[in-house]
Amino acid sequence: MPVTTPEIKWRSVERLGATVVLKGDSYDEAQSYAKLRCEQEGRTFIPPFDHPDIIAGQGTVGMEIVRQLQGPLHAIFVPVGGGGLIAGIAAYVKRVRPEVKIIGVEPSDANAMALSLCHGQRVVLEHVGGFADGVAVKVVGEETFRLCQELVDGIVLVSRDAICASIKDMFEENRNILEPAGALALAGAEAYCKHYGLKGETVVAISSGANMNFDRLRLVTELADVGRKREAVLATFLPEEQGSFKKFAELVGRMNITEFKYRYDSNGKEALVLLQCWHLY
Template sequence: MPVTTPEIKWHSVERLDATVVPVGDSYDDAQAYAKKRGEEEGRTFIPPFDHPDIIMGQGTVGMEILSQSEGPLRAIFVPVGGGGLIAGIAAYVKRVSPQIIRVEPSDANTMALSLHYGERVALDQVGGFADGVAVKVVGEETFRLCRELIDGVVLVSRDAICASIKDMFEEKRNILEPAGALALAGAEAYCKYYGLKGENVVAITSGANMNFDKLRVVTACKCW
């Protein structure tokens, strides 16, 4: 795991009797190390997003959304890092035709750039605030699926993410991590821009693994 990973994530993994090895400043650094070590030690590398089985498993989120939805959906907003979650959801729910909107931080927008240029684009560096989606390059399979299935993109700033964390806390008394609040920030911006009211939309709040001291960063944002 990257050295920038919140301690709360480390501890959650350690409670499952796994050993956490902190490597590099980004997911890509950690992945390169894990692959190399797997080859050297004869271990199996399990990718977090770029494999059909992983994508299929993440697609079950789409199945849950459809089974719990009342009435037709206008759009589903999904946080994007490597693209596994949105690729799986899109592959499953496209049969009922809601729009699938990807949401990325403005400083970690590798999928947006890749789809714009028609090929995978590797970023030199990524912002670490939303560490759960801080990926320099999307997967090959996830990129292929997203080219076919995704309808749009919303890029959001750190301040917008902080505002959504604040909104969720004030309305539900739940605290989201930045990557977990990403889709909510995107949905709010999208609905405001297009003047959507009374529509059924879904924003996937995908995580709450944030160290307590990071709340100081959130409260310092201009959204307050």
């Protein structure tokens, strides 16, 4: 697994008897290392998403949804990383309930499937955001992409703030804590329904994980109200000279400021970064 994997996830895998090796900053780097180990040690590589058997196995989620929900169903929202889950669900559901829309959901900074479908070929991302680490994949699978081209109705992209807002909503309504990738489909379903003014329809959002490190909840808490547009977070650069902060404070003094933070920027320039937040309600 990548070194960025939440500890709660790899510790749980260890408790099942596996030996966990943390390697690389992303899934793709971890996969490359795993394949190298397979070649060196004569092991068999089991792909996590790009194989017909894996896709078929994940497709049983679609089978469960269809069997448990006999009434009308408008759409199923599925988190997308390498594409195995959505390809499997789409392959099953489109065969037995072709009227049901299959909508993928990706973070806006890890959108390999959306770009691939747009360009008609698999696109390799140079960088992927690691907030929703469960779907942080630079390139989707060859077989998963082929199936998604044929069967998926669309992709919704959501921001980190929207994901945090959905994590908060799930906790407040059901007392369940989702990991970012687990809340992805929920955020996408909300954005889709709001955009199209969808009311009175039944939709399913797959909450696919709860591997949330406790210390990460601090960031989720800070961004949740931003995602609900109850609070705004802005940044500006201030020159490192006498009186600059005073001038800025006078400029924004009429706003309902709740917090100031400042620090030197990451490039080491002599400028202060000021983060300001205020409630909008």
